[in-house]
Amino acid sequence: MIKPGKMVREVLKSLFLKPATILYPYVHVQMPDRFRGKIKFISSRCIGCKLCMRDCPTNAITITKVGDKQFQAEFDLDKCVYCAQCVDTCPKKALEATVEFELAQLKRGKLKVTFHAEPMPSAAPAAIAESAATSHPAAGA
Amino acid sequence: MANIKIPIGPQHPALKEPESFSITLNGETIISMDMRLGYNHRGIEKACEERTYIQAMYLVERVCGICSHSHSTCFIQAVEEIAGLAVPPRALYIRTIVSELERMHSHLLWLGVAGHEIGFDTLLMYSWRDREVVMDTLAALTGNRVNYGINTFGGVRRDISKEQLDGLLKTMDVLEERTKYYIEVASQEMTLIKRLSGVGYLSHEDAVKLGAVGPTGRASNVDADVRRDDPYLAYKDIEFKVITDTHNDVFGRTLVRVGELMQSYSMIRQLVAKIPEGPVTVKAPRKMPAGEALSRYEAPRGEDVHYVKANGTDKAERVKIRAPTLANLQSVAKMMENNRLADVPIIIAAIDPCFSCTDRMVQIKHADHGRQETLSWQALHAQSLEWYRKQGVDFADLNAKMSRRMKI
Structure with a gap:
């Protein structure tokens, strides 16, 4: 059964609707909580096992030892594919995915991000190990 | 009138990906078509052999930008079987759930692309607006709009909460209403019916002979669907109809895809109702035992096949990917015959092609002087016959017998 102008009513209705598009970048877009954006490194939790370096599909992470139990991480944001496998791999939850996604740069050098090791107070290691242990079982199950 | 040959591609405004078609024309009518693949070869299969299974999983997910979940699930099924x-x-x-959501966004995308190719851009705008609903749902469930990264060996990386499942049902209601409208448009709108009917005709016999898969085959009444014929994931627990059509043309392919959308909504509702409680992952080893597996998966474009051979290390020995477009390309040449030159874009678009996913090649480098050559299909075929003859099996004879039987 052929009816001419089947879409006319829909087209006329759409004339009076708000645009479906968002005026980005004037309107900020909030990504969902589970979004895998730029990776954050929490140096105090890192134990230097380098499993994240082994699992990274693009070799975008470099973990280096800078002192006694102190590690710094270097991310190549231009190599990273934002799969967040490193976040899943890390046994101590030293890596976290953020919702940050506006990562374009004009200079390539700016895409190298270094998270320096924090100066560690002497009592800290035990407390961190404890907090990591309490938060871990949920992920391991 | 003498026949003339027109090259279309590799760079051409009507094609979204680099692909070369050589079309023989008599006036406006297409006599035959020849095609050349390989402009977008990325060496993914070889790269998989150099990476650990976890790294290869993310690489395989990037074989295709639209059916990323299809490729990653197909690969993972094979490795999990090993x-x-x-x-x-x-x-x-x-x-x-993710695979059916992916089918929805892929089919809605196709509907828009098809509308665009026939100059019906209103349909493109509407269907892509509705597709955003699916994309946002996928981003909320998995963490990204395109490369979902939901799979991992032994399970999935993220659980779906109760609220998200309820939200999913509401999304299905919205999409179902819109899709019903598209079905109305597709079956009543004059411009669409007149433009698509009889274009790109592929008879049932040709579809079977040329091995068309997915919606392309089903629109020529090839009643095949891996989800029903060889159930994987949770498809054995849910009920659905395999949509087929007897129009055999681009119009039929449109109806099949829109019909499949409706089936997907009902599948999601059943899945949400039946989803069991429990863990979402089991621990997987880093080194996989030696073995081989072949995995089949009904991607939005048709049957996707992955073959994985493991050798006991943390890297695969061989990964072979057969994307659905490769199976459908032969039928495009057949569909082209006796159509007008202006129908070329919509006929190519009607198989929902994904040329980058399809490109595979074999290149031989001679070790002594670096001379390179590629094997033609005939040479490869002759070589395989020779190889089997040395093993004591004569397939040349078998082929002759088979072709005689086919003629009878």
């Missing part, structure tokens, strides 16, 4: 992993049922349900 490792003998028992994936928890809840994980299988979550994978199935």
